[in-house]
Amino acid sequence: MRLFETLLDLALPQRCAGCGVLDQPGGVLDQSICTLCAALLSGPARRASPVPVPLGLPPPWTISAYEGPVQALIVAHKERGRTSLARPLGRALAKSALAALEAGSPGWGGHDAQAGHERGVSGSHSATEGLGVVALVPVPSSAMAVRQRGHDATRRMASFAVQEIQAAGVRVVRVDALRQRRRVADQAGLSSTARAVNLVGAFEAVAWVAGRRVVVADDVITSGATSAEAARALRAAGADVVGVATVAATPRKW
Numbered sequence: 001m002r003l004f005e006t007l008l009d010l011a012l013p014q015r016c017a018g019c020g021v022l023d024q025p026g027g028v029l030d031q032s033i034c035t036l037c038a039a040l041l042s043g044p045a046r047r048a049s050p051v052p053v054p055l056g057l058p059p060p061w062t063i064s065a066y067e068g069p070v071q072a073l074i075v076a077h078k079e080r081g082r083t084s085l086a087r088p089l090g091r092a093l094a095k096s097a098l099a100a101l102e103a104g105s106p107g108w109g110g111h112d113a114q115a116g117h118e119r120g121v122s123g124s125h126s127a128t129e130g131l132g133v134v135a136l137v138p139v140p141s142s143a144m145a146v147r148q149r150g151h152d153a154t155r156r157m158a159s160f161a162v163q164e165i166q167a168a169g170v171r172v173v174r175v176d177a178l179r180q181r182r183r184v185a186d187q188a189g190l191s192s193t194a195r196a197v198n199l200v201g202a203f204e205a206v207a208w209v210a211g212r213r214v215v216v217a218d219d220v221i222t223s224g225a226t227s228a229e230a231a232r233a234l235r236a237a238g239a240d241v242v243g244v245a246t247v248a249a250t251p252r253k254w
């Protein structure tokens, strides 16, 4: 099935990975996404609100509900190797991360490119300068998942997000500061509580993050258990975790 899908992708390179259209008025954009689907990723960022809120979850931000074309785009990128989607998804992730930084940073002085440039050349070391270099830390995938997918989708997306955030005048780097300490059972089908229990102690920090301002990055937030565990591990290493940036949030099931 996967081979068939891959061949289909090769045979129909102009098909939008979100909605499947072959063409749109104005033409299908490059990077496997049409203008309409790209618009779904354009924001603005909003707060995600998992219920119940896991203990220790930093404020989570997201761009879209995890459904329809946005879900298809994320799955195509993660599971089907449509790596060209990393840039538009990374752009959405960047909007989330900027919102998390803005909300989580007292004295934040805005993040437009001009302001960032002025601060950069003035040498005043104020505003974002005083925050130090922000670390965008992707939630780690298991080694097995990376092997099966052929790439680490979240890291790839985070790299493009970093470029976007830098272009907005914020000093930021991707830091792969987390790794899985043990195997984690598949979260699908677990309740919120079971997800949290499944993940306790799952991650550990493997990079120097003490005193650093950190935003956790992931593609989708569901119960928030994964992000909360990532934040726990980073805080245990001394990081100042100001928020969680995601592209999409699983709609609440009432």
Ligand SMILES: [Zn+2]
Binding pocket: 016, 017, 018, 019, 020, 021, 033, 034, 035, 036, 037, 038, 069
């Ligand atoms: Zn589309």
